[in-house]
Amino acid sequence: MTQRLYDTRLQSLVDFAPLRPGEVSLYVCGPTVQSGPHLGHLRSALIYDQIRRWFTHEGYRVTLVRNVTDIDDKTLANATPEEPWWALAYRVEREFGEVYGALRILPPTYEPRATGVIPEIQELISRLIERGHAYAANDGSGDVYFDTASWPAYGELTHQRPADMVDAADGPARAKRNATDFALWKGRKADEPASAAWASPWGEGRPGWHIECSAMSTKYLGPAFDIHGGGRDLRFPHHENELAQSKAAGDDFAQYWLHNGLVSLGGTKMSKSVGNTISATELVHTRRPIVVRYLLGTGHYRSTIEAGDSAYDEAEAAFSRIENFLERATRLVGEVDAAAELPEAFEAHLRDDFSVPQALAVIFDTVSEGNNGVSAGDTEGVRASVALVRGMLDILGLDPLADEWAQDNAGASLEPVLDKLVGELLEQRTAARTVKDWAAADRIRDGLAAAGITIEDSPQGPHWSVNE
Structure with missing residues (x-):
């Protein structure tokens, strides 16, 4: 079955055909490291991690580039005398890396910084000027702008006419010929530090936001690559401007454009400007990272998801069903490796525009079959179910028995003590039930509850679990 995906530019589902057989090149807009990460940042990175894992399972060699914008108006504004802009950017970049790691988001193949591609940015701007699509401002500022009127296709990504677009504010x-013209190079202002400016043919300054990604993507993936991804809020102006310039x-640039949905709280889009963000750093230290990953990755990638406390509780309950099955099954049949061959229905859903909710339904159906097998003592059936469940979870980065989650699942230091104490009480309960002292057995059960x-009583004996 051919991989299908929704192309934002074409506004339709299309068949995916990579430029190079057996390879997928993917560029994802990463963070602007002006302040710490929130759940919206995590969801975007996680979505493309899922897509990358799926393409890898399909046998592709995936090159994923995710950039870091480490110089920006807001980065400069948030800097202090005690923490210069470059120190702030590096600290926040590390914070992003920590929360990505907590959710087991695989490191990108390349993770370039905007400040690391200044020569490539300047070369790209020079090309645009030579081709008549950019100009230096005539006010002595050192700014350089893209001339939107010179490019008839401007607006093709978001299907807007320039006359209907919001004016560029940068x-x-x-200094502009047209209100929609956007900055490619920003001349240094008197109140900006010298460390935030580079020499250029147009005067000292720094790159505009949009030109950075065009330079970084083509440096590492070439003038034409397969997929450009990012959050839905980046379609305009960022991605529209990237495509045009x-x-x-x-450059032929990206062949397909993917955009993931956003995260909301109480029906309102999560945004730093609105002030309703949830700190990703705080969340992964107060909630189970594997459940956070489950929550952020369970909706269809193009949909908006709710991420309040109730949503987390629902995710915890749902994921516990999977973990409880794996625990019960392991007690019955021991360790079982993940299957390499997965159910056709699961694969068909992921080939259909990465439809994770439908793929999860296949996982839960297999969990139900496996639980029935455990109750019936069907060891062969249970082994098969565990292998399939683990194999499917692995594609989503959610296998709690995988090595990548081993540290998180090592358990607290008190667990062996609790296991011993509860085990002794269960032995007393079993002895009471043997002599039909139901009152004593019930007291032990009720005390534990x-x-x-x-x-849980089973043919293999009683087992206990802590309520979530």
Whole structure:
């Protein structure tokens, strides 16, 4: 079955055909490291991690580039005398890396910084000027702008007419030929530190936001690559401008455009400007990272998801069903490796525009079959179910038994003590049941229940678990 995906530019589902057989090149807009990460950042990185893992499972060699914008108006604004802009950017970049790692988001193949591609940015701007698609401002500022009127296809990504677009705010209107013209190079202002400016043919300054990604993507993936991804909020102006300047410079650029949905709280889009963000750093230290990954990755990648406390609790309950099955099954049949061959229905859903919710339904159906097998003592059936469940979870980065989650699942230091204490009480309960002292057996069960411990009686004997 051919991989299908929704191309934003074409506004339709299309068949995916990579430029180079057996390879996938993917560029994802990464963070602007002005302040710490929130859940919206995590969701975007996680979505493309899922897509990367799926393509790898399909046998592709995936090259994923995710950039870091480490110089920006807001980065400069958030700097202090005690923490210069470059120190702030590096500290925040490390914070992003820590939360990505907590959710087991695989490191990108390349992770370039905007400040590391200044020569490539300047070369790209020079090409645009030579081709008549960019100009230096005539006000002595050192700014350089893309001339949107010179590119008839401008607006093709978001299907807007320039006359209907919001004016570009990155530069004074008096310096522009058109209100929609956007900055490629920003001349240094008197109040900006010298460390935030580079020499250029147009004067000291720094790159505009949009030109950075055009330079970084083509440096590492070439003038034409397969997929450009990012959050839905980046479609305009960022990705629209990337597409225009790259094509105008002569690059074929991205063949497909993917955009993931956003995260909301109480129905309102999560945004730093609104002030309703949840700190990703705080969340991964107060919630189970594997459940956070489950929550952020369970909706269809193009949909908006809710991420409040109730959503997390629902995710915890759902994921516990999977973990409880794996625990019960392991007690019955021991360790089972993940299957390499997965259910056709699961694979078909992921080939259909990465439809994770439908793929998860296949996982839960297999969990139900496996639980029935455990109850019936069907060891062969249970082994098969465990292998399939683990194989499918692995594609989503959610296998709790995988090595990548081993540290998180090592358990607290008190677990062996609790296991011994509860085990002794269960032995007393079993002895009471043997002599039909039901009152004593019930007292032990009720006491454990009051402490938040559930007892499950099975043909293999009683087992306990802590209520979530």
